[in-house]
Amino acid sequence: MTPRLSVLDLVPVRTDQTSADAVAASRSLVQVADRLGYERYWVAEHHNMPAVAATNPPVLIAMLAAATERIRVGSGGIMLPNHAPLVVAEQFALLEAAYPGRIDLGIGRAPGSDPVTSFALRHGGPAGNDEDAVARFAEYVSNVVAMMDPDGVALQVGGRNHALRATPQARTVPTAWLLGSSDYSARLAAQQGMPYVFAHHFSGEGTERALELYRSTFQPSVALAEPRTFLTVNAVVAESREEALRQARPNQLMMLTLRTGQPLAPQDLVEEAEKVELAAAHQTFVDAMLEKWVVDEPVAAREQIERLAATYGVDEVMVHPVAGASVGTEPGTSPAREETLRLLAS
Secondary structure, X not given: OOOEEEEEEXXXXXXXXXXXXXXXXXXXXXXXXXXXXXXXXXXXXXXXXXXXXXXXXXXXXXXXXXXXXXXXXXEOOEEHHHOOHHHHHHHHXXXXXXXXXXXXXXXXXXXXXXXXXXXXXXXXXXXXXXXXXXXXXHHHXXXXXXXXXXXXXXXXXXXXXXEEOOOXXXXXXXXXXXXXXXXXXXXXXXXXXXXXXXXXXXXXXXHHHHHHHHHHHOOOOOOOOOOOEEEEEEEEEOXXXXXHHHHHHHHHHHHHHHHXXXXXOOEOOHXXXXXXXXXXXXXXXXXXXXXXXXXXXXXXXXXXXXXXXXXXXXXXXXXXXXXXXXXXXXXXXXXXXXXXXXXXXX
16 A cells, blocks of 8 residues: 655755745745645754754744645654743644644654753753653643643642633644654653654664554553554655765765764755765765665655555655755755655655
């Protein structure tokens, strides 16, 4: 069975782009996904990264939903340690009110930033240790979901109960998903009866174990009667495998920079990336990435996605289109990323 297709977008920033250009390119990309029938379009949350403009998912979601007609738009995800639960609940309840039935709230536990940025996000306050973050994360997730309910929650202050709602007179609520790349997130999603997505595109390791753990320990909830999940994967699709490999090179180099702790910079153009010579060990690392990515011509790429869906037992695959751009590309566009979506959908 051919899986449904969705899109993950980090709003990448190339060496030829401003932030405004990157946002314009993503606006065009979501419109392509909308026209082609993609199921959903999620934007990530990352901070203080020269190659990523996805710093504020709710702002991006409002823009992307306004630019489209039918596609679901959401976060992949909101990094909850960075935000007060009530603020997240208010933002997504309001987005759902504006675009009913089209909003997804994907929630993650990672900070999505470096320690200095985490310090700034907390107004200079302590970030807390990992044990505290884990201990309170489940509570925060429950609070966000409860606050978005039309009936709200009862908050006890001064010995009295006070009604607290994310928005008045709600009629529908966003679909809340739990995101993660560890057993912890799989267990929590199962315990709370939430849909779950494992970040397969990030490492490609541990996916089978996490999904099996989620499915085998799932506890039905009012919102969800049985497990619900899908797969994420990095993808570059072009008319030939050789061209797809060329277009994948800039993102491979960016991932190498990130994983080896080198200074970050905007993403290279394809021609810039082709001139970069790597040490043998780094080239081996870069080549190994392709084993977990879908980088090929259209027929082979679609077959790979179908095999991934069958292997992990999912009926939806969220592609992260990571194709680079060539010299002379209009800065406010990302034609190779758009072409990846078109070729996969055809």
